Amino acid sequence: MREEKDSPSGSLGNSLTIERGGEPENVEGETCSGVRSTGAQTTWNVNVAGRGTFPVWSRSWHTGERDIVLGRGEVVPSVPAALSALFGKRRAGLERHMVHKKTYMTVCLVLPDDQNWPRRRKCTLEELERVCGADVVGSVYDHGVLDIATKGELLGETGRNRTELCGILDPASESAPVALYVATRVVPTLRKVGWL
Template sequence: MFSIEKKSKQPTKGETCSKWESIGISQDYLVNIDDYKVSVLIRYTAWQNGERDVNCLDFAGDKRLNKLPGRLRFCIEPHGLSHDMVTLKTAIIKSEPPAHANLYKRDIAFYHEIMGVDLVSELISYGDCKIDTKEVLLNTTGRNRTELCMVFPTGNEILPIAAFVLTRIYPILLSDQPRFWLHILDTENGKNKLCRHAA
């Protein structure tokens, strides 16, 4: 579906997911999606305060991605002593201009039925991981218990990069397909309103 190429590594300074100013080390990856003639530069950052995240820096190709750089980043959270966790919210583009994407809660069936992607198999191909709801994997009992998440070994940078591509980039690229477009309209008409999350 896509290739991931390791690029430069450099010190960085910026704002973490929790809105703290920090310094850190960033590793850049170039993702090529040949079917769509798209290249995306994605950055994995390990901040000095212990936080980590994945963010889109730049892209070449499809203009629908022009609102992605600097938005919708992954926040990586520790899970136990040897694993990390990311929440797998899905970027869904708006039908009305300006055409930027917001994040929504979607399940594994959405990726199979609407996107035609085997999310679990694709992610497992990049390393050992578990994908399920927070209720199943984290024993969460609150309102976020049905959110999809991925648990994976600490130190694997490729898995969150791949997950970012599949949940943030692919849904935007697929947004012109009829079944996906109908899903977008259903969402905006309120049928999926309870699943909406702010970007």
């Protein structure tokens, strides 16, 4: 059975679930574009079967920007260095295409390097499924990700970013950006350290 697109919880593959936490809280910080702002932060709990639960923060800034990032909870269980280095790093911004009026997120892989630092890397759809798992990538559609393809295909871009992947998000789905963020930016590290 497929999850409803606006579902506040659901699975991501076989070993992960995401669930919306409480009500949004006020937050102050720096947006993806480097501007200081205030906004609202909603916490989503990502449960890794047998390993623990970690917060993912979905932030809506008063500048109009939105982003998603893996947070560091008040109580942090013992985690591998590569996962610890990912806390608070490699945010994903949500963007709205001005011509096509679509909400989208750039899709890339985030993997630890030799010093366990999270590095962002462009990828193809085939590589995305190989690194993250076809079950995980397939499950993002249950959360309201409408399509994943290149920016050239989905947004008509013709510049240097035309071959980058992006995910078109159902604007009515709260979980779509969180699911896509976790699948592409957290799952590769979890698989690398043997937690998935």
